[in-house]
Amino acid sequence: MRLLAVADTHGDSSLMKQLAERAVRENVDLVLLCGDITLFDDVRKDTIKPFITAGKRVLILPGNHEQPLTVDVLSGVYSVRNLHDSYAVYDNIAFIGNSSVNVGPHGVLSDTEVFASFKKNVEKSRGLKQVFVTHVHPSGTRADAMTLLQGSRALRKAIEEFQPSIVIHGHAHEAQGLEESIGLTRIVNVAKQARIIDV
Numbered sequence: 392m393r394l395l396a397v398a399d400t401h402g403d404s405s406l407m408k409q410l411a412e413r414a415v416r417e418n419v420d421l422v423l424l425c426g427d428i429t430l431f432d433d434v435r436k437d438t439i440k441p442f443i444t445a446g447k448r449v450l451i452l453p454g455n456h457e458q459p460l461t462v463d464v465l466s467g468v469y470s471v472r473n474l475h476d477s478y479a480v481y482d483n484i485a486f487i488g489n490s491s492v493n494v495g496p497h498g499v500l501s502d503t504e505v506f507a508s509f510k511k512n513v514e515k516s517r518g519l520k521q522v523f524v525t526h527v528h529p530s531g532t533r534a535d536a537m538t539l540l541q542g543s544r545a546l547r548k549a550i551e552e553f554q555p556s557i558v559i560h561g562h563a564h565e566a567q568g569l570e571e572s573i574g575l576t577r578i579v580n581v582a583k584q585a586r587i588i589d590v
Contacts, residue, residue, distance in 0.1 A: 392482045393418065395447075397585035398425035398526060398561020401456060404437035410585055411441030417587050421481055422447050425561045425581060426454025426490055426526030432461050439469045448481070450474045452488045454526040454562065455495030474524055478512040484590055485516030487555070491527040491543040505545035513553045521555040522590060527562045529573065534566040534580055550576050557590060 395414045400406055414422055422442050428451060429438065442449050449471040453462040459475065466473040474488025489508045493499050513521060528534040529550055530542035540563055550558060550573045557577045561567075567582030579586060 392420045392484055392590045394421050394423055394559075394588045394590060395419040395585055396423040396425060396559045396579070396581040396588055397583065398454065398581050399427040399564060399583045400424070401427055401430040402433050402435045402438060404435045406583075407437055407439070408441045411445045411447070413585070414442060414447050415445050419447065419587065422449045423486070423524055423559060424449065424451040425524060425559060426452055426492075427456040427561065428454070428465070429457045429461060431496075432457050434461065434465065439465055439471060443469055443471070450479055450486060450488070450524065452524060452526065453490045453492065455492045455497070458497045476508045476512075478516050480516065480519060483519055485512075485519040485521045486524050487512045487516065487521055488524045489546075491525045491546045493527055493541060493543055502543075502545035502548075505543060506549055509546070509549035509553065513549075520590070521553070523550070523555045523558040525558065525560045528560045528566070528580060529558065529578065532573070532578060533571050534563040534569055537566040537569070538563040547573070550574070550578075557588070559588065
């Protein structure tokens, strides 16, 4: 399965149009919008629409720049799945989502909430290849050293315990494009630099 994953687009409509064109050109099966889709809840009309017009399946989740309610509204308007605290299965791959937001004006998630969310959805999707989709990076990684933003301890614990195939995140702009690993898990920071990822 081929993915186009991006985060931290912050309402950049022209970027979204370019990415939708890239999704068509690269023949991607699924688009992941990994949070900070808006700039403090300022929703632009072409935030998600270009991907829908291009006929692409889209999964979204909130970042620290939007209220969860904003993502719920976008999900309803464009008939796309809000992956936060949930999972979706395509081609026998479970995409397990939790924003893991630990900073921002809209409230933060506790480590207990984040880990429990991953655990619940890992258990529901047992037997499938698992991909974690989040906004915040895991703690104790090189991304932590490259940004002032602290990674999620609960996400790190979930990776170590459940060993998903891949974790796709954004948030740490300074570390965009960085790839590293925790055990057998590949960690990919898509930030504003969208990535094509084959799963």
